[in-house]
Amino acid sequence: MNNMKAIFCKQAKDTMKNKAVLIQFLMFPVISIIMNQTIKVDNLPEGYFIRMFAVMYIGMAPIIAMSSIIAEEREKNTLRVLLMSNVKPGEYLLGTGTYVWIMCMLGAICMGIVGGYRGTDLMNFLILMAVGFIISILLGASIGGFCKNQMVANSMMVPAMLILAFVPMMATFNTTIEKYGQILYSQQIQLFISHINDGKMEMKNYVITGINMVIVLITFVVAYRKNGLDE
Amino acid sequence: MSLILVESVEKKYEDKVVLNKINLEINQGEIFGLLGPSGAGKTTMIRLLTGQISATAGKITVFDKEVGKLNGTEKKQFGIMMDQFGLYERLSCYDNLKLFADIYGIKKEQIIQTLRAVGLEKAVKTPAMNLSKGMRHRLQLARVFMTNPKILFLDEPTSGLDPATSEEIHRLLLHKKEMGYLIFLTTHNMGEAEKLCDHIALLNEGKIVEYGQPQEICRKYNHQKKIRIRLKNGEELEYENSRDSAAKIEQLFQEQSIETIHSTEPNLETVFMERTGRRFE
Structure with missing residues (x-):
């Protein structure tokens, strides 16, 4: 617990000076809030931009943050120093993952409030965001686990985040994309968010999200069984 | 008292023998130097001794226990400085040490004391990325010294440094030796080894070709x-x-x-x- 807290605090200090990661936590909440407050179009549902950017936030920020942090630590051998100081791989991943999750949740709280969610709806919105962030954090950690340096991590994370972030958005304009995009957890979370008020969700939505989580978990386990945290 | 005992240790990567039948015995309060040209197997030896990798054959005992069986508390008594070990570039010298102070449960006052001991008191708030090579070495040493380890493993501690900084680091190491630390260092600087080490081993292509006190070895080969x-x-x-x-x-x-x-x-x-x-x- 002590080691996890130390990793968490280090990450908090480091991120404040790491613009590439910091911007990921701020960009989507800030843009969505600005667009939500400034763009008023007839027939546009309330909180449209918040919902759209919330899913992009899930599909990008945690993946980039987590994979960049791990890949940088591997590349610069700071991770090895930590592990040699008896920090366990689980403690490192939990400390870093918790930090990324909390930062993302802070953005999600702002987005939820500005998006007009209140009471139970706000709670449901945050639960959905929290689940999405956890899956993305695991995916980001898996990418970081497979990559020896940041350049390789970038080349792996970009396609993943483009698919996860943009397919749900494009699915609103194209039925074919919508049909195939349903297999992604990010699109399922978009559907959940769209139906927060009416609760019209089917069992298959929960199953698909669950399957996504299991697949990401397996990828995560394979990544660390195969390579360890620092091999 | 022998803190490190290496018996017939071999390390192979696939078919390549990196270390071959290595035997060493190193005592508390001694500076031991492993000397050899680049690629001789020096860093591999440190990685074996610190449990980062396992030996293909043979036995390594540290603190009277096989190195692979050391628990977390025992491993915390290692201070390891390797050339490839990095620093958190964006964090200040203080914050670089603060992380490890938190992990080891060290009081904050000791961070400043350690930075002062290695001559970095004026760079407390300086980000690691703005430090010179010599200062980076000293910060890495500070990270190692701060935790008060019983055994220091230093991989080429003065490599690429100017003579004044090297001298400063030698002074720090001799001071630590006086305090009873066991220091295991690798170097390809013969002068450094002659000056600092109580015992040395000359390593060539994975084999120890000579072992003993530096002056004794020189006398042994004084044929003229x-x-x-x-x-x-x-x-x-x-x-x-x-x-x-x-x-x-x-x-x-x-x-x-x-x-x-x-x-x-x-x-x-x-x-x-x-x-x-x-x-x-």
Whole structure:
């Protein structure tokens, strides 16, 4: 617990000076809030931009943050120093993952409030965001686990985040994309968010999200069984 | 008291033998130097001793326990500084140490004390990315010293540093030795080894070719047994180290014409060349 807290605090200090990661936590909440407050179009549902950017936030920020942090630590051998100081791989991943999750949740709280969610709806919105962030954090950690340096991590994370972030958005304009995009957890979370008020969700939505989580978990386990945290 | 015992250790990567039948015994309060050219297997040896990798054969005992069986508390008594170990570039010197102070449960006051001990008190708030190479080395040493380990593993601690910074680091290491630390260092700087180490091993292509006290090794290879004298007029003379030469040398003393006088025993580099037929690079 002590080691996890130390990793968490280090990450908090480091991120404040790491613009590439910091911007990921701020960009989507800030843009969505600005667009939500400034763009008023007839027939546009309330909180449209918040919902759209919330899913992009899930599909990008945690993946980039987590994979960049791990890949940088591997590349610069700071991770090895930590592990040699008896920090366990689980403690490192939990400390870093918790930090990324909390930062993302802070953005999600702002987005939820500005998006007009209140009471139970706000709670449901945050639960959905929290689940999405956890899956993305695991995916980001898996990418970081497979990559020896940041350049390789970038080349792996970009396609993943483009698919996860943009397919749900494009699915609103194209039925074919919508049909195939349903297999992604990010699109399922978009559907959940769209139906927060009416609760019209089917069992298959929960199953698909669950399957996504299991697949990401397996990828995560394979990544660390195969390579360890620092091999 | 022997803290590190290495018995017939081998390390292979696929078919390539990196270390071959290595035997070492290192005691508390001693500086031990593993010397060898690049690629000799020095860093691999440190990685084996610290449990980062496992030996293909043989046994390594540290604190009377097989290295693979050391628990977390015992491993926390290692201080490891390896050339490739990085720093958190964006964090200040203080914050770089604060992370490890939190992990080891060290009080904050000790961070400043350690930075002062390595001469970085003026760079407390400086991000690691803005430090010179010498300062980075000192910060890495501070990270190692702060945790008060019983054994220090230092991989090329002065590599690429200017003489003044190297001197400063030597001073710090000798101070730690006085405090009873066991220091295991690798270097390809023979002068450094002669100055610092109580015992050394010369490593070549994974094998130890010579082992012992530096001066003893040099004496052992002093085949010429001559005395070299440089006179004030620039002339150089060599005499056999025998009774016959005593009268001639005494006369030079009486004439006050001697500028320097040395024995012709070889340095470690010459010994290494004699044993391996290759130079240190």
